[in-house]
Amino acid sequence: MAKKIVKSRFYFEEGFQEHLAEVSTDSPESWGDNDTLEIVGKPVSRIDGYDKVSGTAVYAFDKIFPNMTYARTLRCPHPHAKILSINTAEAEKVKGVLKILTHENTPKIPWYGMSYLFDPHLRFEGDEVAVVVAETEQIAEDALQLIEVEYEELPFVVDAGNAMEEDAPAIHESGNIQGGKPSTYSRGDIEQGLKEADVVLEDTFSTQVVIHNPTEFHCSTVNWDGDDLTVWDSTQAIFGVRDSIARSLKIPSNKVRVIKQYMGGGFGSKLELGKYTIMAALAARDIGRPVKIAVDRRTMNLAVGNRPDSVQTLKIGAKKDGTLTAIAHSSFGAAGAYPSGAGCSWPARSMYNCANVFTEDYTMFINAGPGRPFRAPGHPQGFFALDSLLDDVAEKLEMDPLAFRLKNYAEIDQVANQPYTSKLLKEAYDEGAKAIGWERRRKPAGSDQGAIKSGIGMASQIWWGGGGPPAGAMIRLNRDGSLRVIAGTQDIGTGTYTFIAQVAAEVLEVPVDQIEVILGDTAVAPYCGGSGGSTTAPSVSPAVRDAAEKMKAKLISGAAAVFETPENQLSYKDGVITDNTNTSRSLGIAEVVRKMRERVLIANGARGENPDGYSINSFGAQFADVSVDTETGQVTVNRIVASHDIGRILNRKTLENQFHGGMIQGLGYALMEERVIDKNTGKVMTTNLHNYKMPTVKDIPEMEIIIVSDGDPMISNTGVKGIGEPAIIPTAAAIANAVYNAIGVRIKSLPITPDKVLNALYG
């Protein structure tokens, strides 16, 4: 049961976090290869599969409380405006309307660190103006139409470049540059590095804003019972949301229970408390009835997060032998109207070996919905620029792009100046190149004859995703042998329920279906962090193993007491404990509990500490094979090979699925997805799933997934690195390089749409 509290530092989505955390100090050594394991790593079917395919899974959007009411939100139609007056009198007369909230009758609850729950200064299209709660959704919608708002329209700016101009409208008094200055990084001497170079290339690349668009709306269903508030929330972070609710409503955290059994996707957009939750809670408290609140699809595309865009100017210097001497990266991107992170220079800082690096990232405020973390913040955009220009430098040096990357292989983490716990990127390059048939690359680029030209390209990947403490898990064993694992994490569709059951089943040597897993309930679970940063499996799986090992130790101790035999004379196999001194004596784990006074035996586990002086990162490379129709400009991705070092595979089936998902989202980013704002009106043009193009089942390429790693024993007792974000990071860059290899012309702007291809070819 040994635990202590230590300083813990790990990367979560948009920055390093350092905090104290309770860790387990007596967890066993890491497992060996997956070959030595029975259940972990195997393609076990999701244990929550039944609920999801039967329609019985209850998402926050599905939760029904007796006597429930429905909320709808009135949103600002302008990119920038102030409310001069608001009149709800007519709306209140509608039969069935129960409550209308506006800035005039609602406390000034701080939001975004620089605004309020209802702020009469509206800084983007979709900003909240009023909420109506009514007996039905239709009544609420009717009433919304009757609210009279007089707006003073203000000058707006919806482009990060324009926001930098001196006479640009100010979104905030503090100016349009978030934090007042760029975020910078430097090592070595960039000027010296450029001088040493035999070849220097400079170019500018741009990437678009993309929208998470998870299928389930951002939503909450809230219910007060006396002073206790229960919130069913579509969230990736139950404890974070719980504490934010408590702070916003000024009530104790133990009066707030946040539940998330299932959620219809988040991809980073559901890591924080939504305004809608507080609005529903305020209204529900006032009318004494439960409230369901959900944004609609239009609002999903306006107001609840996006991947910021970027304009990146990159300068790379290299010697004739291919040694990189300098990387200078300068970017700006749009945070939206409130703080977010548009930085995208981590790939330039960390991926390749280079002594002289300088980066600066400007995050700009504009009059549009705020950005939020989106599956590997900054990385798909950063790699698109970095690996595009890197290929151009390789071509100039007449080097093979892969050989160029190997020449500049970073053996250590140059930013932290310390070794990695493991890095199998060479193996990943090698296997991936073999699988795609790297030798089939067109030499020179664009050399296919005929209208349809094909090509092959690749890009690298680095991410954190080692997780870390705190993460806790509890196991309860009943007298009938049934087991329950409880953890304060959440399954966001990634298979968390299932790997937790597998890890517990592996240790206790019982069938997976004997284990029930309870997640996503702040009232009952040991703390785990938000599901982001590819940290869930690497943080939580070791805690589950720790708890299971402790349960096993208790059971052995119990059997020792029954047999009156020392523990070291007992053996544990398939959930049965046998006395080695008299092998006719054995007890099943349920029998041990039945001999105890406890009707439920409980063991608690925690994740151990990360190793001191090492960086934990995942690595990989993706290789794309594309065809470009040079008459229509249409790009078709034929095949992608993903070859990665991600530590241990917990579940082959869910791993493949999550990789497919990341790669297909990466394909959407490369070729079709884009939020479009009309600069003249400041209004978003892509507010539905027809205009906002996402990949369908018809757009998918063949995909092959190669995992070159089998557990990293230095990280934790399970040796797992996260996979959610690595999967999407190199995809767009690999496709872009393949397009270059096919047509011999560089497309420097995502998405690579037919018009851009035709312009590049003939423009």
Place this chain on the structure above:
Amino acid sequence: MGENGSSNGISRRKFLKGFGTGVVGSSMVLNSLGAATKEEKEQMREYLQNAEPLTLTVNRRKHRLMVEARTTLAEVLRNYLQLTGTKIVCNQGECGGCTVLLDGKAVYSCHLLALDAAGKSVTTIEGLLTGEDLHPLQDAFVEKDGLQCGFCTPGQIMAAKELLAKNPRPTRKEIQHGMAGNICRCAAYPKIIESVEYAAGMGNSQ
């Protein structure tokens, strides 16, 4: 919070007096058991202006309801009949999340007025179950992991149901064509295709 904005929670108790007097969602269903009280029915009529009677069969069970003309089939299924397996994702017929069978034909229930389903037979994801047992097609989606978050899954399965009814042994291309109206943002597409292939291969997907 209004006048009672002290937010210490104590003032909240008085609001609870009103609890339980409103119209519960399910009482909008005038089922044959006549569960709604007279008072509730009157309240409902008052709220639902221009409500019209609707009879339809959902998962082999007949329902009589009062709905406003603008109410969609998806809203009736979710809010009136509490069949929340049917999801609303785009709410304008672009993504297939709300797919159900109407007299055996796959339709977007968010895009269909409930009154247009009058007299017809609706099958939702819940209707594929036999008791608590999964339909082989549902089994296939578990076995082949044709889902991640699961939110679009009911729609995917209902689309596959119609596809296999029309074409019991579809090619991969035919599956892609048949399922193209259903968006999965997690992009579990390769395994959705595998699931449909697996169900077709089992030959008992009807």
